[in-house]
Amino acid sequence: MKKFNAMKIRYFLILLYLLSFSSLWAQLNVDMQSEPAKMEDNKRCFDCHSNHIYTFDNPVSGITERKEMNPNFVFKTDAFYNGVHRHFACTDCHSPDYETFPHNAELRFEPMYSCIDCHGGDEAFASYHFETIEEEFAKSVHASKHNENFNCWMCHNPHSYKAMTRSDFKISEIVSAHNQMCASCHDNPLHFQRISDSTKKPLEEIHKFLPNFKLHFSAVRCIECHTAVEDTMWVAHNILPKEMAVKKCVECHSSSTMLISSLYKYQTIETRKNRGTFNSMLLNETYVIGANRNIYLNIFSIILFGLSLLGVAVHVFFRIKKK
Numbered sequence: 001m002k003k004f005n006a007m008k009i010r011y012f013l014i015l016l017y018l019l020s021f022s023s024l025w026a027q028l029n030v031d032m033q034s035e036p037a038k039m040e041d042n043k044r045c046f047d048c049h050s051n052h053i054y055t056f057d058n059p060v061s062g063i064t065e066r067k068e069m070n071p072n073f074v075f076k077t078d079a080f081y082n083g084v085h086r087h088f089a090c091t092d093c094h095s096p097d098y099e100t101f102p103h104n105a106e107l108r109f110e111p112m113y114s115c116i117d118c119h120g121g122d123e124a125f126a127s128y129h130f131e132t133i134e135e136e137f138a139k140s141v142h143a144s145k146h147n148e149n150f151n152c153w154m155c156h157n158p159h160s161y162k163a164m165t166r167s168d169f170k171i172s173e174i175v176s177a178h179n180q181m182c183a184s185c186h187d188n189p190l191h192f193q194r195i196s197d198s199t200k201k202p203l204e205e206i207h208k209f210l211p212n213f214k215l216h217f218s219a220v221r222c223i224e225c226h227t228a229v230e231d232t233m234w235v236a237h238n239i240l241p242k243e244m245a246v247k248k249c250v251e252c253h254s255s256s257t258m259l260i261s262s263l264y265k266y267q268t269i270e271t272r273k274n275r276g277t278f279n280s281m282l283l284n285e286t287y288v289i290g291a292n293r294n295i296y297l298n299i300f301s302i303i304l305f306g307l308s309l310l311g312v313a314v315h316v317f318f319r320i321k322k323k
């Protein structure tokens with residue numbers, strides 16, 4: 001009987017030990033520490049695709065030529081290796097035929113994978129809800145107006161995307177990075193016109209109803225006003241028609257729902273970060289993406305950790321007593 005109890009305690013301790021790592025659940029699976037796996041392979045591509053000037057040996061003349069690279073085809077090496085697909089070879093997504101230069105012109109018509117091709121139905125990525133995101137995206141103005149031309153890669157840069165919502169970035173950094181995803185088009189006429197004929201008004205003009213445009217755009221994300229909040233998701237993907245965008249100041253500047261589900265969720269995190277305290281009433285009522293999960297899980301882990309220490313102490317106590 002005694003032996004059985006000791007076994008039970010041991011299993012219990014192992015369980016507690018495992019559970020105390022639960023706060024890591026919300027974080028990335030990708031190994032961001034070790035050296036990227038395919039650096040050697042990618043070097044050949046980056047030799048040309050990370051510079052504005054590239055050189056190649058002209059097979060006909062035998063001369064080494066220097067040429068200017070199309071700026072859209074130039075990528076920052078650092079950004080690639082800081083992204084979620086940092087362990088990829090370029091040729092995991094692109095045809096291996098790109099290894100020869102000049103590239104075969106037909107390659108530019110090769111179909112590209114979409115996120116769902118790799119992530120769909122994969123347990124390892126279940127917490128991202130790729131399938132739901134795809135449904136949401138299909139309802140959004142971008143998909144309904146532009147259909148096939150507009151895909152996930154338009155916002156998720158294949159050569160630098162990192163999932164910031166799930167990391168310990170400052171809110172201001174998250175706001176800036178997320179808004180940059182939209183601004184890369186809405187603030188860049190050339191990019192915008194790759195997709196649409198319609199003339200583009202500057203963002204500042206569109207949003208002149210907001211008193212302090214710059215401050216607002218550094219404090220809230222575009223998606224706060226342009227998507228319906230999705231309780232089960234970390235990032236809402238259904239960009240609504242402009243008529244449905246949030247315009248009323250009180251939606252944020254009062255203690256209404258909007259404040260709680262979007263603005264306050266930021267403030268809660270910010271306050272926690274800056275001052276270490278927060279309004280507990282608010283926290284109880286809000287669903288705070290990332291922050292709440294972490295706070296609760298962290299507290300939970302600490303309690304579990306405490307319990308497991310206690311367990312060890314009890315275990316040792318009985319061991320000594322038995323002797």
Ligand code: HEC
Pocket residue numbers: 027028029030031084085086087092093113114115116117118119125128152153156163
């Ligand atoms: C060719 C297959 C492929 C495509 C296409 C692809 N991914 Fe991935 N993605 C992966 C693999 C594999 C990993 C895991 C990499 C690792 O563990 O190093 C990953 C990792 C991620 C992660 C990090 C997951 C985690 O928990 O660490 C995110 C987020 C992500 N991908 C988002 C996307 C998005 C968004 C798209 C489309 C815009 C996309 N991926 C397209 C294969 C792909």
Ligand code: HEC
Pocket residue numbers: 044045046047048049054055056069070073090091094098099101102103107108
């Ligand atoms: C010697 C320089 C050089 C090397 C090495 C090189 N590229 Fe390129 N790549 C170019 C140039 C120049 C272009 C512009 C279009 C063209 O000339 O085909 C280009 C275009 C591309 C395109 C876009 C094609 C299009 O028009 O949409 C892709 C994708 C690409 N390269 C992938 C790769 C990959 C992957 C590698 C490594 C396996 C690689 N490249 C290695 C010079 C290079």
Ligand code: HEC
Pocket residue numbers: 042045046049072073074080085088089090091092093094112113153154158159
């Ligand atoms: C996770 C998949 C993935 C990886 C890894 C990847 N690419 Fe790409 N790449 C894409 C997709 C998707 C597109 C098409 C983007 C679009 O349609 O906007 C693309 C487009 C390109 C283009 C054309 C850019 C343009 O604006 O049309 C070049 C050049 C290119 N990739 C080179 C590279 C090089 C070099 C590497 C390795 C350093 C690399 N890619 C790694 C998915 C990937």
Ligand code: HEC
Pocket residue numbers: 115116127128130133134137142151152153154155156162163164165166178181223233234235237239
């Ligand atoms: C209009 C722009 C836009 C489009 C199009 C878009 N996304 Fe996103 N997506 C975002 C933004 C902004 C974020 C927040 C950035 C981050 O992950 O930190 C995001 C985040 C994500 C995340 C991470 C969510 C999490 O829980 O951390 C996934 C996964 C994702 N998108 C998948 C997709 C897929 C799949 C598609 C295509 C069906 C798609 N996205 C199309 C803007 C877009």
Ligand code: HEC
Pocket residue numbers: 179182183186203206207210216217220221222223224225226242243245246247
């Ligand atoms: C405070 C809420 C709010 C924020 C934040 C916000 N918007 Fe808007 N946006 C609106 C409203 C409201 C409209 C409709 C304006 C109107 O019809 O007069 C609008 C309209 C638009 C339109 C339609 C323009 C047109 O007339 O065709 C675009 C595009 C747009 N916003 C993009 C963005 C982008 C990109 C960001 C982030 C950089 C952003 N918005 C941030 C509230 C917001």
Ligand code: HEC
Pocket residue numbers: 141142145146154155181182183184185186191192195196197198222223226239240241242243
């Ligand atoms: C690759 C370019 C691109 C990116 C990235 C992009 N958009 Fe758009 N967006 C467009 C185009 C194109 C339209 C449609 C303009 C048209 O044809 O009327 C549009 C339309 C809109 C509209 C107006 C819808 C309406 O009713 O007319 C809003 C709002 C909007 N986008 C918000 C966003 C937000 C928020 C993000 C980032 C999460 C974003 N966009 C990212 C290209 C982009």
Ligand code: HEC
Pocket residue numbers: 209210211212215216219220224225246247248249250251252253263
């Ligand atoms: C999506 C939420 C949102 C909406 C909608 C919104 N605001 Fe704001 N507003 C903010 C945030 C966030 C800040 C900056 C953070 C803070 O309040 O400390 C801010 C700041 C301000 C400031 C500057 C306060 C200061 O400290 O200088 C003024 C003034 C303001 N908003 C007025 C308005 C008016 C007027 C409207 C309606 C036309 C409006 N806001 C709509 C979120 C919003």
